[in-house]
Amino acid sequence: MKLNDKLQNNDLYPFHMPGHKRNKNFNIPASEIDITEIDGFDNLHSPTDLLDDMQKExxxxxxxxxxxxxxxxxxxxxxxxxxxxAKENATIIIARNCHKSVYNACYINKLKVEYIEPEYNTEFGCxxxxxxxxxDTAIAKHPNACAVVITSPTYEGYISNVSCNIPLIIDSAHGAHFSFADFLPKQAKADIVIESLHKTLPALTQxxxxxxxNEKFFEKxxxxxxxxxxxxxxxxxxxxxxxxxxxxKNSESYFKQYKILLDNFYNKVNKLxxxxxxxNDxxxxxxxxxxGYSGEELANHLRKFKIEVEGAFLEYIILISTVCDTEDGFNMLLLALSNLEKRDKIHTGYEKPDLPxxxxxxxxxxxxxxxxxxxAKNKVCGEYIYAYPPGSPIIAPGEIISDKFVYQIKKLYExxxxxxxxxxxxxxxxxxxK
Ligand SMILES: Cc1ncc(COP(=O)(O)O)c(C=O)c1O
Incomplete structure (x- = not known):
């Protein structure tokens, strides 16, 4: 039996957690299916039944x-x-644009971090x-590194097709949708691939x-x-x-429709x-x-048209579209963009930032x-500073605070x-x- 069916048919009185007891008088959202590991509902930490089936599927x-x-x-x-x-005293090779959770994992495991610098788009500054x-160069320098960790796709939608002879971990938090339509990039193959279902597919946050x-890592x-x-x-x-x-499992027609909406959107935006x-990829x-607009100005303009963006940066904005978007949603966006007052172009490009x-x-x-x-110039940074979203550090603890960093932070705030x-x-x- 499937989890959702069992949850719908659960008519037992709960003398167990959670404390809301599914009592409607307390108006707790989603409490009607919020249970705990009771008999018949398996246990995610040791699944043998319906959660095991779900994972196999x-x-x-x-x-x-x-x-x-x-x-x-x-x-x-x-x-x-x-x-x-991770291994004791090991080095790990990570892309400098990794999410803060990668940095936190290196911290917890006391790993020495060697950076790989991604390519840079000087027009958008990303x-x-x-x-x-x-x-290959990073591995040649650190042949005993315990792993390589990269982000693919990036927050801006760039993918990296790479391989290596040491364990490769791909943070594909933004790429969970890749396997489900031909017009999308192929999901990367790696020893470990991580995907947030909630970012680009119909699933709840978290x-x-x-x-x-790689079977070697199953148990660990x-x-x-x-x-x-x-x-x-x-x-x-x-x-x-x-x-x-x-x-x-049955999403083909939805992705087809989604592609039509995307094509129509891009055709119209390109004409503006x-x-x-x-x-991107x-x-x-x-x-x-x-x-003539900053990212924040653009985001504010879209808010006037009842649209909230995913992220606003110096000059650009990121909008996450998914297979769950509607034609109305795309039309609202098109209307907002076509109502943007034209301004003169003022920017001339970005310099690739130096690795700290x-x-x-x-x-x-x-x-x-x-x-x-x-x-603080020339001192050693003692904390993470990042643009949120997505949460990849502009500077990490242990890195030296440069003149350029101070200038950049001021500019970002402004x-x-x-x-x-x-x-x-x-x-x-x-x-x-200290
Ligand atoms: C590249 C990247 N990796 C990992 C994460 C963390 O994902 P989650 O929010 O699912 O924990 C994020 C979150 O924004 C991210 O952008």
Whole structure:
């Protein structure tokens, strides 16, 4: 029997968690199917029944050797994947544009981090793909590295088709939809691939999946998923994963319709003249800028047309489209873009940022102190600073605060980009290594 059917037919009085007791008087959203590991509902930490069936179905559908679902997002999967490959005192090779969960996993496992620098788009000012050459060079320098970790697709929709002779982990948090239509990039093959179902497919926030294609890591990934994941996995989220899987099995016509909506959208936007689209690899990821506008100005303009964007950066905005979008939604977006007052082009491009110099590993920082940003130049950063979303660090603990970094942070703040720091002291202050 399937999870959703069982949840619908569950008529037992709950003298068990959760505390809302499915009592409608408390108006707790989704409480009617929010249960716990009661008899007959299996246990995600040791699945033998319907959750085991669900995971097997997912591996078949996504073409993986083994898949484990996560109710704690890709974040939990990334922590588990890196912990599974980590060795004592080892070096790990990661792309500099990785999500903060990758950095956190390296910190927890006390790994020495070697960066790979992705290619850079100087027109939009964003990272692109990772080249095979950069991976080969990093491995030649660190042949005993425990793994390579890259992000593909990137937040902006660039993919990297790479391989290597040491374990490869691909953070494909934004690529869960890839396997389901020919017009999408092929999902990468790697020892471990992580996908957030909730980002690009019909599933609730926090639902994700980790695919393990190298048997060597089956047990360890499972062990670490059990360590990092809540001991009370949400059945509401798991029910949404099952619904998502059921949808994907018969999704061909939906993706066909979606492609028609995308083609129509791109045809019309291309005719506007003042809107420039990023030529990325995943056409569902709409990244655009408009002559004379900052990303924040664009986002504010769209808000007037009742549209909220995924992210606004110096000059561009990111709009996530998915197979669940409607024709009305695309029409609203087209209307908003075609009503954008034309301005003169003022920008001339971006310089590729230098990779920050590293003084020490994050785990080597024991104490930090507050410092005025202006006075922090040449000091060692003691916290993560990142644009959120997506949460890949602009600077990480252990890296040296350069003049360019201070300038960049000020510029990002002035432009209204959402910048977060662990300490919340920016834009005035920053934590440095004591
Ligand atoms: C590239 C990337 N990896 C991992 C994550 C974490 O995913 P989740 O929110 O599913 O934990 C994110 C979140 O934005 C992301 O952008």
């Amino acid at each position: 997912i591996s078949k559908l996504f073409g993986a050797k083994k898949s484990i679902i996560s109710v704690n997002g890709s974040t939990c999967c990334i922590l588990a994947a890196i912990s599974a490959v 990272y692109k793909n990772i080249t095979q050459k950069s991976i 639902s994700a999946v980790i695919h393990i294609n 990934v499972k062990k670490y998923m059990n360590i990092y994941e809540t001991s009370s996995p949400s059945y509401v989220i798991m029910a949404s994963i099952e619904k998502c899987t059921d949808f994907l 003249g003042n809107i420039h689209l990023l030529k 995943d056409i569902t990821r709409i990244v655009l800028k408009a002559d 110099m590293k003084d020490c590993e994050t785990y080597e920082i024991e104490e930090t102190k507050e410092e005025y940003l202006e006075k 432009s209204g980009v959402n910048i977060l720091s662990d300490s919340n002291l920016l834009p005035l202050k920053i934590l440095t290594k």
